[in-house]
Amino acid sequence: MIDSDALNIPKSSFPRVVIVGGGFGGVALAKELSGKEVQVVLLDKNNYHTFQPLLYQVSTGGLEPDSIAYPIRKILQDYKNFFFRMAELQQVVREQKIVVTNIGELSYDHLVIAVGSETNFFGNIEIEKNGMAMKSIPQSLNLRSMILENFEQALLTDNLHERDALMNFVIVGGGPTGVELAGALAEIKKGILPKDYPDLDTRRAQINLIQSGDRILKEMSEKASEKAEDFLESLGVQIWKNTRVTDYDGKKVSTKTKLEFEAATLVWAAGVKGVSIKGLDAENFLVPGNRIKVNEFNQVVGDSNIYAIGDIACIQSDTTPYGHPMMAQPAIQQGTHLGENLVRLFDNKAMQPFKYKDKGSMATVGRNKAVVDLKKYRFQGVFAWFVWMFVHLFFLIGFRNRMVVFINWVYNYIRFDREARLIIRPYQRDYSKFNEPRTSKKEV
């Protein structure tokens, strides 16, 4: 029997599973538990699920933010004995089996941590303050606004040096996010900037992709890396390998070598880490990268009724010393698998260990340009690009979202355009570093 509590969840004779996080993992788990003899409470700080793989298209005006978000309540509508609360997790109190949130406390029988990951600045506060992250829809909209504001600002300065800096993009991190963002920006530079800013020499705009290692897309095959580099270079992206960014003051990007960039925009896509959770943040719970150590049943060490899935969970094994990749597929599979295991548990059956089915990985660079690594097949180019689009449409939740995204893609493809270049949520950065105060000038 569970107490009624501050979140107004009714009592139930079924065990209560509290899922924290409505991302890929949490939603897959909820789906699996629907119709089972269980009460499910899903908590998320947002009232929507975010389709993170397409955030870069929101940032670059290719998609509307609403198209890659889906109301969590709508996902749960058809499930009985499911409750959603918009709440931010503040603490887990294991001894009392409660979670503390910003709207009150909630007791659980089983707790599943599925809060995902956040941008990892590796402790560099300056980069965190001055650089842009792209892990959420608001962050993506901030980046979209800032990119556009930079160009509006570039129009106003006569200092060529400043103007170049305002049109200079430095993307740190050569993973799929960095590669896809760099490719999209390069296409914007080519197809949109000259038309939108006829009074600006947009050929001087630069897109720099910086990778600490010796190849981009290092989780993929060497062929994919090579091809992606070719694609990016053909679009005019400058790739800097074996280069480690050490600092960014809002204008100057420093690296470990003598290389420096003057850039108004630095996007940090160089790493993610698990979100910190009070009560589960002791060292014995964690592995490097702030992920929560779990066994092959996704159980948190030392606690049989707390689980973690997705980006925040790390199942260490001989074959996966660093856990599974922090992306959608492992989260979905772990969510589904944990759902099955919980049902087994309630039926007094033995839980089954999680086995990851690697379905391959892919990244897109631009129109007709993508790289796909499947288990047996590797391919690049137009067909890969179609596969990439099909897979992303397939995994988007909701028919309306799929249709709207599809329409946007077809339109953008035919017209070489991205019409959502709107500053609806101004970023309002301080440009004092870039421009002297302006007054009317004398006639030259």
Added chain:
Amino acid sequence: MIDSDALNIPKSSFPRVVIVGGGFGGVALAKELSGKEVQVVLLDKNNYHTFQPLLYQVSTGGLEPDSIAYPIRKILQDYKNFFFRMAELQQVVREQKIVVTNIGELSYDHLVIAVGSETNFFGNIEIEKNGMAMKSIPQSLNLRSMILENFEQALLTDNLHERDALMNFVIVGGGPTGVELAGALAEIKKGILPKDYPDLDTRRAQINLIQSGDRILKEMSEKASEKAEDFLESLGVQIWKNTRVTDYDGKKVSTKTKLEFEAATLVWAAGVKGVSIKGLDAENFLVPGNRIKVNEFNQVVGDSNIYAIGDIACIQSDTTPYGHPMMAQPAIQQGTHLGENLVRLFDNKAMQPFKYKDKGSMATVGRNKAVVDLKKYRFQGVFAWFVWMFVHLFFLIGFRNRMVVFINWVYNYIRFDREARLIIRPYQRDYSKFNEPRTSKKEV
């Protein structure tokens, strides 16, 4: 010859027309001036044109904000000698023929004020502070977020009184905006709330539409008013006529009579006024409603090279003692007409007086429910609703926007749904008025 100036607009041997505002009027004017021997500088505080008639659908989760916004730079792309600057007008200095903006000063040969209107709270600061307006996309998103946040909050209180207030909507103003918003909310109450909030008695949600006069849609025919009332009542909207709201403290709505409402949401759609412009705000420039007095050539009194068009302009005549209605059609027609007049002026021809062609008006209440008054025909119901949709799609700028809006409408129609019920930009109101601090409760 014009000086180059702080906004970096190049010199031109053609006369410079500065248009302030990229709404219906400003855009129509720009279009008319394209290809003419003129330099055009369009200023707007946003980088997008807003299709205001559909803002209420953004507020109610039926449309994505990006779908009713269109990049101004894209509109101007094909026009030669056109310049856009994202700038907010601060002052007009008539003696020097310059406008002062937040990014610097700009000289003009001809100045067109097309800044539109803003919500008129008639000096009531409490209502302005606690009520919601719906005249821009950010405001509409704020309203969307607040509506959803109110329901999330209603789940958390045990005080029935408070809960009812959180689910109570008061819409002040029975014009098209108020009517359309009330209808949309009523449909949400019926079709979405019971599914989204199974643990809340959403039948208790109320939608109140308050009108100071004795009928709603008072600018339309009596038949239209009557029918719109029928439609709204059939959807469960409570209409309060001859009722004047006098105050709102964030919870209690006071009226001139004894009638009171306890409501967390008050939407103020009871009036608009011209935006104030320093330098054109002296009494002799204005008519009641803060609109700028212009002659039949849209020229501002006493200044042959300053013009005003659209909502902010008032052409007083015997037939139009209060000027033209503050809506899209007069703005578009005045913009086009002024463009023709300016060309006449440059050709040393006489300007022609503006004549308004009333194309009728319409409002929608809900699915299959709209009212249309044309010059010769008046009709209500399903056909009116189709006409309403067609006309709105037609006037939306851009093929992509039309497609995406169309897809959303078809989807919403078939599924009785509105999937953009997303709190992407939290409104974060202070609920302390509605809820005591909550702690875990003892088992009852």
